[in-house]
Amino acid sequence: MTRATQKAARIVFFLSAAASAMAAALVFGFLLVFGFPLIGGGEFFSLLTRPWSPGQGLYGFLPMITGTAAISFLSIVFAFPLSLGTVCFMGGLGPARISRLVDGFVRFMTGIPTVIYGFLGIFLLVPVVRTLFTSAGSGMCILSASLMLSLLVSPTMIIFFKDGFDSVDFRYIQAADALGADSVQRLIYVILPEAWPGIVTGVIMGLGRAMGDTLIALMIAGNAVHVPGSILDSARTLTSHIALVSASDYESLAFKSIFACGLTLYVLNALAVIAVRRLDGKRGQA
Amino acid sequence: MFGRIRTGIIKKMGIAAISLLTVAALFLGAAQAGAIDQFSGLKGDIRISGGTAHIPVMKEAAKQIMSANPEISISIAGGGSGVGIKQVGEGIVDIGNSGRAPSEAEKEKYGLKLFKWAIDGVGVAVNPGNPVTALTKAQLKDIYSGKITNWKDLGGSDAPITVYTRDASSGTRAVFWKKALGKGDIVSSANFVVSNGAMKTAIANDPNAIGYVSVGHMDVSVAGVSLDGVSPAIETVKSGEYTVARGLYSNTKGDPSGLTKLFIAYLLSPEGQQIVVQKGFVPVN
Numbered sequence: 001m002t003r004a005t006q007k008a009a010r011i012v013f014f015l016s017a018a019a020s021a022m023a024a025a026l027v028f029g030f031l032l033v034f035g036f037p038l039i040g041g042g043e044f045f046s047l048l049t050r051p052w053s054p055g056q057g058l059y060g061f062l063p064m065i066t067g068t069a070a071i072s073f074l075s076i077v078f079a080f081p082l083s084l085g086t087v088c089f090m091g092g093l094g095p096a097r098i099s100r101l102v103d104g105f106v107r108f109m110t111g112i113p114t115v116i117y118g119f120l121g122i123f124l125l126v127p128v129v130r131t132l133f134t135s136a137g138s139g140m141c142i143l144s145a146s147l148m149l150s151l152l153v154s155p156t157m158i159i160f161f162k163d164g165f166d167s168v169d170f171r172y173i174q175a176a177d178a179l180g181a182d183s184v185q186r187l188i189y190v191i192l193p194e195a196w197p198g199i200v201t202g203v204i205m206g207l208g209r210a211m212g213d214t215l216i217a218l219m220i221a222g223n224a225v226h227v228p229g230s231i232l233d234s235a236r237t238l239t240s241h242i243a244l245v246s247a248s249d250y251e252s253l254a255f256k257s258i259f260a261c262g263l264t265l266y267v268l269n270a271l272a273v274i275a276v277r278r279l280d281g282k283r284g285q286a
Numbered sequence: 287m288f289g290r291i292r293t294g295i296i297k298k299m300g301i302a303a304i305s306l307l308t309v310a311a312l313f314l315g316a317a318q319a320g321a322i323d324q325f326s327g328l329k330g331d332i333r334i335s336g337g338t339a340h341i342p343v344m345k346e347a348a349k350q351i352m353s354a355n356p357e358i359s360i361s362i363a364g365g366g367s368g369v370g371i372k373q374v375g376e377g378i379v380d381i382g383n384s385g386r387a388p389s390e391a392e393k394e395k396y397g398l399k400l401f402k403w404a405i406d407g408v409g410v411a412v413n414p415g416n417p418v419t420a421l422t423k424a425q426l427k428d429i430y431s432g433k434i435t436n437w438k439d440l441g442g443s444d445a446p447i448t449v450y451t452r453d454a455s456s457g458t459r460a461v462f463w464k465k466a467l468g469k470g471d472i473v474s475s476a477n478f479v480v481s482n483g484a485m486k487t488a489i490a491n492d493p494n495a496i497g498y499v500s501v502g503h504m505d506v507s508v509a510g511v512s513l514d515g516v517s518p519a520i521e522t523v524k525s526g527e528y529t530v531a532r533g534l535y536s537n538t539k540g541d542p543s544g545l546t547k548l549f550i551a552y553l554l555s556p557e558g559q560q561i562v563v564q565k566g567f568v569p570v571n
Contacts, residue, residue, distance in 0.1 A: 123491075130492065140488075236478070
């Protein structure tokens, strides 16, 4: 490659990287500017702890924060053993050919649009939950949403976990083999302790994905605006709340409070990414 | 071999369908010699969004116009009345549908023109398996405010009531809240659904559900509940007996022109009003 094309390529790539970084920064700025009337007035933190009742002039989103927390954490609780089991299977416990098949399938699953999961949830999962637990009422509840969401986040977690497994130094594995370890011992004593940063990264990325998803919760969590008391209660996430309220009158206070809601979500997701970065950094130094 | 037989059958079915369509087209062609002809020779697109109660009529009208003139494309989106008003006001769509008249503030801000082409009732609906078929307005208010929480207090089975409602952008909700609940409270544990269609699906799947849908959307999958002795039906809405009703509006920014004007004229024409009747609404002309 000549020097000129090299230079051109560098400029093009720099510009595209700058553009995507700028977009993220602009979104943050946009949320700050539009949410400022609420943040500047010191109202922001009271919004985090108040209920939502536009009829009485209350625009807090405590119910939505608890809804998001409950649904995303529970989905990780379901997805974690599923994902770890799958990766252990692919990472030496299962036959190679089937492992490759599973790997291909997991990658395929990352491409399924979330609306498909939501749709399946309404027709297949919600009726089951409703008949199994009578107190679930409609069957649209935290449990249904987080079960469905765990299917959505598992592929993400599996890919990060597998990354962690693959990064284990091959010499350690050879050493374990030389000592006569069987595949289960190798997994428990060598691979898992070495791969844990990848596992933590996977969990955090999965959590980020679960918090950011809108459609599954919007379609099958029920969207009630109260702080849920059990996993069989209907709940609303921050994302569904934005989707539901953004369709209302642009001039209303309810609409303006949405920016603060978006900001909360942005900060939560940013924290997840920062946590991942720090972990990766630590792994790099070790 | 099976494959061949099947394709044979499909071919036959195809031919039958095409001949049926041709016959239907001939009849329709003979019957219609009005508003739809205005579209001939024109091309372009019409973008529509907003009220979800309007969608069946919009779709049918669009189908008629687009099959008469393939050069015209009409896109229809939902979103709710609030979205329709906002998007048409901001010039994102040509027609914004709403199941309530836009407020004075909205009309003034965007310079909206209103066209009311049908009247629609908003009926209380329960699962078809529910023995409760009649309620008083007071009972309905108590259900929605969370005072009555079990169907057995209303003569039904011993099961908790699941309350469904629509989000704030819904015109159906606005009318129901104002005229059926008398602007009363809606309990915070109520489930929210995003369209008339989603409401119907939710009620059809949940034996303990109560919700409200546009009368035009009611079918066998849900059971209408009579309110103070009047059942939600086209006849009672038409006669004015059933009072939880509203106009269905199509709004434009300023006076409509071009294809948009023709589309609205089509809705108000005898053919358009025929579609309104066919889809279960009360015509205005």
